[in-house]
Amino acid sequence: MTTLIIFALLIALMLTGMPISIALGLTVLTFLFFLTQVPIEAVALKLFTGIENFEIMAIPFFILAGNFLTHGGVARRMINFATSMVGHWYGGLGLAGVMACALFAAISGSSPATVIAIGSILLPAMVAQGFPKRFGAGVITTSGALGILIPPSIVMVIYAVATGGSVALGPDGARVTSASVGQLFIAGVIPGLMLATLLGATTVYRAWKFDYPRLPRASWGERWKAFRECIWGLLLIFLVLGGIYRGWFTPTEAAAVSAVYAFIIAVFVYKDMGLKDVPRVLLGSASMSAMILYIITNAVLFSFLMTSEQIPQQLTAWIVDMGVNWWTFLIFVNILLLVAGNVMEASSIVLITAPILFPIAVKLGVHPVHLGILMVVNMEVGMCHPPVGLNLYVASGIAKMGITELTIAVWPWLLTMLMFLVAVTFIPEISLWLPRMLGML
């Protein structure tokens, strides 16, 4: 009953269009004022201590690093490198776009940032070469989604944070701890590469079928030159992933180091932005981070309320009583997240649903890392279809195409992504193999 009241209130408030963070907070306050005896003072403290967690601080750092990189010409050099490597195959610039997105995703933690960085340079070039606009926009919108699957990834940090505090018991009754940011990052590598390959294959097939232009083959000398030019961007991949895997840095430290590194290469090495642009980048990153941190603060309040009302435990018991097995549950999770992806953006969805889904999934024997990767892939799909797919809006801004037209344009790749989602759901080893091989699980 309480569960119903809480969620009805939350959904009613959200539908008025108020910020999600406010809707979450007001739900908690209303509930605490009228329906329980939890001391209100605990709430004020939670507002501060909720984000007093060093892991969360990776988010502002990754956003800052991403903004320096988007401004900093790293993307252009990565596109040049990708073009020289695969531009002569079917798909030409389109295939190079998929590869460039995958490379950029490995240094940026957000999908829209990837779409902007790669798309704003590549799309005009593709149109100039005679590709239909639809094709280019479809490739970039969907490949840009790799940004949150290939580490680093802001959504993965949010998942780790959202599930970090919850008490979950495995099928045998033993306590299961949630996935760490490092584990999730490493687990994202294989699915990321797989999805990039699949999207690339779709691109090649479509380009072959409609006979789109290809580029002349670049010589090894040219490839080497393009590689040398983008080496500074590529080094960041090894710095972040290698650093976290080898234990040089915690994920948050890695994020801070990559922010400083990105600043140095943007301003001093590539010289694509001047020192006078720095305050603006700082301000933009700060306000974006503050928005996400504010949602997190209120989502922490919300999950505090749910925990004190024992809602995840009740739901778990209920699901287990119904005799649902793990894969039926995961199908349900997929549907829920895809529907939620229609109305909310990724970080809010993960923050609200992960604390509820996590204990149930663990009880049914799903590995926390597997659930995390599954949620991330769902978020990717959500970003690529209307009405709130952020990538779609970003791409429509760049390509100057209407949302409806773009929706039709993305479907071949979206279909590929949905098939990949099914694979990730039913084959846990896609997510778990690499971290297990490296001894991280």
Place this chain on the structure above:
Amino acid sequence: MRFLLRILDRLEETLIATLIGAATVVIFVAVAHRYTTDFVVSYRNLPGAMAAYKFLAGIHLSWAQELCIYMFVWMAKFGAAYGVRTGIHVGVDVLVLQLPPKWRKGTILFGLLCGALFTGIIGTMGANFVMGLSQTDQTSPDLELPSWIVYLCIPLGSYLMCFRFLQVAYSYFRFDDLPHHDHSHVEGIEVDTAVGPTPEGVR
């Protein structure tokens, strides 16, 4: 009045931009310090290594993590207020956009006033909490700052945010003027002037 408001705006922007920049530098310096110390230790036979080690070991940066967290919490509170002014806070607007204009205006105003109500309540709760803390001599673990100063960002940030919600609600009520952050726009990227890739070999 307008002048004062503009000063407040600038202050807010400068504060959050400085905080994110400073936090990055603090963590970077702490990491760099750790690795240079390790480096000096592993090459301790080189001339001057002892002196360098003594110098580095004299600097204690154990408080860096705590400082970074506090800076970001402050940034989050004031940045959220700035976000209200620039309309960056996302909501579910699928239903609202379907409403007839008159209803839509009412609903949006309701949302904004709810925002003001929530932040107002939190601000007051935070103020009481800080008042209570200032009577004690509780300090933060590493920096040993008085706790009430650290927690001061809750009432200050929340009241500022409440003020921003009221400001936005007023200008929307009077002039139909609603700040809207375009998430699909990124400064510094001019789409039209962006040049295509020209690797050698493209004819």
